[in-house]
Amino acid sequence: MKRTHQDIRRVNRFAVMRHVIASAPVARRDVATAVGLSMATTADIVSELHELRLVTEIGQQESGGGRPRNLLAPDPDGPRFIGVDIAETYVHVEIFDPALRVLVRSEEELHPRHNPPEYVVDRIASGIHTVTAELGIPLDRVLGVGVSIPGQVRPDGRASVFAANWNWRDVPLRDMLVERIPIPVYLDNPLRASTVAELWFGAARGLENVAVLTLGTGVGAGLAVRGAIYHGATNTAGEWGHTNLVIDGLQCRRGCVGCVEAYVGAPGIMQHLEQIDPKSPLLHSDNQTATINALGTALTAGDPVAEQVIAATGRYLGIGIANLVNLFNPQIIVLTGWVADRLGEHLIRHVRPIAARYALDEPWEGTEIALCPIDRNPVSLGAATLVMEGFLSEATASSRS
Structure with missing residues (x-):
């Protein structure tokens, strides 16, 4: 174009x-x-x-x-930006200066089983009030708030959230937020927020064609083309986690059969472990975080069962990445998310040879695979950066109108 x-x-x-x-x-x-x-x-x-x-x-x-x-x-005395990371169990709010340094942060708990939209909006508003009050500034000193919500966000600001037990469908989230927060609201999902953070501060800085893969309970991809986020026709691009790997294979949380997420997401990793050793002490059947942490510790110690699990996971992830390389031809693929934080170095050992085997030579030779180097919350950082990008874009438009 x-x-x-x-x-x-x-x-x-x-x-x-x-x-x-x-x-x-x-x-x-x-x-x-x-x-x-x-x-x-x-x-x-x-x-x-x-x-x-x-x-x-x-x-x-x-x-x-x-x-x-x-x-x-x-300018340290310039305007402020707010980034909000909404996960299944918390609302994390951070306020930033123009260098996008965190000045104050706050976290509000969400119910483990029931989070209606009104309650989540109330928690967001409460977190914003907390950080601005602690910093001692009025809300009009803030240029906007970027909000990352798990799931899909339509261009009109309606959100469908697929986190366990939320069951949101076409919730008018932006309108609800604007009623409570009288500043500009920029709404998107963690895939794109993380990708913006990587473009500005991470492994993708200075690059144009980028894929940022989030590995957690769910799996997805944020895509950048020519240095800008690729949204797709309905702002739902990046559902790479639901591309098919195995015909009639395992089922993911969304009901997709044989997809990348079913084999590479935290529940899929736990299933690999259970198949290899049903009585493994590493397996905490009701706690994904504890299981992934135990696997990370066991891998560092050279545990053979953990090695089998990571090899199986790396094989599926490597094939999924090879498909992405062939289709998208990125300069870099960045692994982020809490599973990548814990298992990333071990996964990459298995991913690289598998991806090299299944990807075409030409696109593979131009692709780097890296872990997210950002040492703070990349989602809230990316959400705040969306505000800065939006402000700069609007300033560009007004200066030429």
Whole structure:
């Protein structure tokens, strides 16, 4: 697709802001060189970011005989951004400065079995009130709130959540949030929130064609094309976890048969373990987290049963990744999520040779597989980054209207 002038300007703004965040303090000339823009274009964008109070000058750098160069950094006194990570058992809220550093965080518990939309919205509003009150700022100092909800989110803000026992179908979540929170709301799912975080701060920084695979109870993919999130026609792209591996195979939580999630999600890993050793002390039949943690510890100790489980899981994941490589041809595939956090290094040992065997040579040679390097909650970080992207996009549109 041909990019419009506005598209190009938005992408350039993102690139400049990313580099200032990553490299501050940094001179304009160094920003221009790093992002591949002219000095004039860079100076123009920096001026706009300064007007938006996202970037400020913090001193000067000697330039080897010429005039000292002014140094740029995110404005610590600038506006705030909120990111919300909703999981099956909690609502995690963080508030960020323009460098997307966490200033305050809060966590609200959800019911283990019953979470109606009104209750979840109430918990989100409570968490936002907690972080803004603790920081001592009014809500109008916040540019927006990014909310990540498990499941599917339609472009009109209606959410269908497939977490156990939630049973949400087409809930008008954005409208409900706007009624309670009088600031812009950016709503999406953890797959895309994690992908945005990787593009700005993680292993995918500086790359354009990216797949971020979330491994947890469920399994899915966030996709970026030309450096921007790929949403699909109805904002449901990324259901790679429900692509088929085995005809008439195991069934996942959504009822799909033989899909990647059924073999690679936490319940599938537990099933591998039960098949190999039904009486294994590593198996906690009613606790996924305890089982995955026990497997991680056993793998480090060289336990043979754990090795069999991880080999079986890695084989299915490797085949699923090979299919993704052949179809999408990404530059990098990043593994994230709580299962990847615990088992990722062990999984990759088995995934790489299997993916290399089943993927075509040409796309495979251009693909890297990596673990998420972000050492904080990538979902809430990505949700807050969605707010910054939305704000910069709207500022681009208004400046050219």
